[in-house]
Amino acid sequence: MFDLAQEMFSFPFIVRAFVVGTLVALCAALLGVSLVLKRYSMIGDGLSHVGFGTLAVAVALGLAPLQVSVPVVLLAAFLLLRISENSRIKGDAAIALISSSSLAVGVVVLAMTVGMNTDVCNYLFGTILAMKKSDVVLSICLAAGVLTLFVLFYNKIFAVTFDEGFAKATGTRTGVYKMLLALLAALVIAVGMRIMGAMLISSLIIFPALSAMRVFRSFARVTVCAAALSVVCFFFGLLASYTFNTPAGASVVLANLAAFLIFTAAGQIRRLVS
Numbered sequence: 084m085f086d087l088a089q090e091m092f093s094f095p096f097i098v099r100a101f102v103v104g105t106l107v108a109l110c111a112a113l114l115g116v117s118l119v120l121k122r123y124s125m126i127g128d129g130l131s132h133v134g135f136g137t138l139a140v141a142v143a144l145g146l147a148p149l150q151v152s153v154p155v156v157l158l159a160a161f162l163l164l165r166i167s168e169n170s171r172i173k174g175d176a177a178i179a180l181i182s183s184s185s186l187a188v189g190v191v192v193l194a195m196t197v198g199m200n201t202d203v204c205n206y207l208f209g210t211i212l213a214m215k216k217s218d219v220v221l222s223i224c225l226a227a228g229v230l231t232l233f234v235l236f237y238n239k240i241f242a243v244t245f246d247e248g249f250a251k252a253t254g255t256r257t258g259v260y261k262m263l264l265a266l267l268a269a270l271v272i273a274v275g276m277r278i279m280g281a282m283l284i285s286s287l288i289i290f291p292a293l294s295a296m297r298v299f300r301s302f303a304r305v306t307v308c309a310a311a312l313s314v315v316c317f318f319f320g321l322l323a324s325y326t327f328n329t330p331a332g333a334s335v336v337l338a339n340l341a342a343f344l345i346f347t348a349a350g351q352i353r354r355l356v357s
Contacts, residue, residue: 084322091325099214100278100331104317106226107275108335111287112313113233114268116306117244119292126163126265127285129178130272133159135281136185139192149218153225153273159185160269164262209280209332222274229267240264241302279332287313290339297343297350316342 091097111127118124134156141151159181166177214222233240242250243260251257268288275284295308320335327334 087326088322091322096214097321097325099216099219101318101321103214103219103222103226103274104278104321104331104335105314106223106230107271107278108287108291108313108317109310110226110229110233110267110271111275111284112291112309113230113306114264114271115288115292115313116295116302116309117240117264118268118288119296120244121261121264123265123268124289124292125178125285126160127268127272127288129163129182130156130159130269131276131281131284132182132189133185134273134276134284136187136189136192138276138281139189139196143192143196149221149273149277152276153270156269156273157266160265161262164265208330209276209278209283210330214277218277222277225270225274229270232263232267236260236263245302279335280330283332283336286336286339287317290336290343291316294339294343294346297346298353312342312346313339 092101115124115127118126134152137152137155138148141148163177163181166181239250239255239260240263242253242255243257243264247257247261271288272284275287279287291309291313292305294312295305299305299308316338317335320338321331323329323338324331324334
């Protein structure tokens with residue numbers, strides 16, 4: 084396996100994809116624990132559809148897709164949280180409303196624009212060939228920002244995740260930190276779509292957190308395990324993609340699915356033994 088990995092990393096485009104993908108997987112897993120516990124996990128799916136619609140419009144207009152998608156997805160995260168909290172449209176209904184509308188816009192633009200099918204399909208299903216040097220630099224900067232903000236506000240995010248009512252009573256501005264969580268997730272999704280694709284990026288948020296929860300109970304242990312597991316699964320998914328010539332995004336998802344099944348079995352065994 085070492086020789087195979089060495090051969091894979093001899094290609095610069097794979098190195099670029101690995102660097103960005105590892106950072107995205109790490110960020111997604113860290114945020115995913117809170118999003119899953121807060122039952123916001125499907126926000127990733129909704130925002131990825133928004134990203135696809137934005138990418139389709141950007142490519143059709145000849146604009147830089149990543150630079151356009153980041154602010155639009157951030158705005159969508161803000162609106163999604165505001166709509167779900169301050170109107171009669173709640174939770175999953177708000178996500179379905181925004182995601183289906185955005186996906187429809189992307190499909191219509193795709194159908195009306197000649198010669199962009201391949202480019203947009205790459206964003207829809209992901210491709211490691213899509214990463215350019217400028218994208219790598221921007222992605223690293225955004226991922227570093229996400230990690231920095233998560234570490235700085237870890238205690239507040241923890242408080243809002245587990246007992247929002249108590250956190251609010253103690254003076255914590257829970258709305259601000261919930262919005263921060265949604266905006267950080269939006270950044271990760273906008274960056275990760277280049278490799279995972281709009282249809283698969285939400286799996287990086289959901290799978291590692293769920294897998295870690297099968298075995299561990301404390302927030303800190305689940306977070307650390309989810310982060311490590313996400314990075315490991317991304318590596319093996321990328322390695323499988325290179326070996327068997329399969330789509331990178333789908334291979335990473337299957338690696339996460341295998342890890343989820345293993346951790347589920349380990350959790351069952353642990354409960355039986357104890």
